[in-house]
Amino acid sequence: MRNTKRRRRGRAFAVLLTVTLVAAGLLVGGGIWVASYLRGALAPGLSVGCTATVGGTPYTLAVDQTSYAALISGISIQRGMPARAASIALATALQESKLRNIDYGDLDSVGLFQQRPSQDWGTVAQIMDPVYSTNAFYSALDKVPGYVDMPLNDAAQIVQRSAFPHAYAQHESLSRAFASALTGQSPGALSCTLPPATAAGSPTAVEAALKQALGTLPVATTPGQSATTLEVAASGNMGWAVAHWAVANASQLGLTHVSYGGLAWDRNTNDAGTNVGWKGTGNAGGNVVITMAAAGS
Numbered sequence: 022m023r024n025t026k027r028r029r030r031g032r033a034f035a036v037l038l039t040v041t042l043v044a045a046g047l048l049v050g051g052g053i054w055v056a057s058y059l060r061g062a063l064a065p066g067l068s069v070g071c072t073a074t075v076g077g078t079p080y081t082l083a084v085d086q087t088s089y090a091a092l093i094s095g096i097s098i099q100r101g102m103p104a105r106a107a108s109i110a111l112a113t114a115l116q117e118s119k120l121r122n123i124d125y126g127d128l129d130s131v132g133l134f135q136q137r138p139s140q141d142w143g144t145v146a147q148i149m150d151p152v153y154s155t156n157a158f159y160s161a162l163d164k165v166p167g168y169v170d171m172p173l174n175d176a177a178q179i180v181q182r183s184a185f186p187h188a189y190a191q192h193e194s195l196s197r198a199f200a201s202a203l204t205g206q207s208p209g210a211l212s213c214t215l216p217p218a219t220a221a222g223s224p225t226a227v228e229a230a231l232k233q234a235l236g237t238l239p240v241a242t243t244p245g246q247s248a249t250t251l252e253v254a255a256s257g258n259m260g261w262a263v264a265h266w267a268v269a270n271a272s273q274l275g276l277t278h279v280s281y282g283g284l285a286w287d288r289n290t291n292d293a294g295t296n297v298g299w300k301g302t303g304n305a306g307g308n309v310v311i312t313m314a315a316a317g318s
Contacts, residue, residue, distance in 0.1 A: 095234030222275030222313030
């Protein structure tokens, strides 16, 4: 009887916590990780999140953090900057906002990088646009002589002028792993464990988000009765950047399968709670194949 009461109390607490968080507005924006945690906790054996494994060491971020990491890394590629720039940017955003696009901070700081309108970073509306704020960060970083070869913490501090000048170094290993995966330097390194998709994806939304992150790439869309496929013309490191970007955004875009370089990531293999990552069952051609559930399937 005591165990039954405890289980009932546990379920009641979970429901109460969820209702409270919704009422407080914490299940949107920066609070997406809370919803992800609750989904994982309520689904036995399923741990929701994304992992970059580089050099045999796994590093993990929440799903929403990984989506922002993919955007930041993609924009570095668009700008022709090295993967080191993405590492510096990710470490900075992790320290400043925990890699979330928050509308508050110290004094008038807002956004992914906690940039300040009063310090000429732009208006609040501009800084709250992740694309704008990321480009603003990279424009400032690009003016730092020798940033590629200097310690990551020093490069970030020159751009940010933080009151905590040594705080960025603690995020270097994780940032380097995600930057390496998301810029395509480490094939098959990024995987996300997600619950099954509950709604059909939109090819238009996928193309728009892909263009925002990685620029204009040729995309061929093939509608199907049960699934829609997008084939992105990309090869080499760019191919893996696109493939990892798709996995990083699979949750919000309703993607179910990504294939490239003879390997494949399948969202539905994670139902049992084990992140099996990329397997040797993917498209062996030169393009990235992205699949989503079709409307009405």
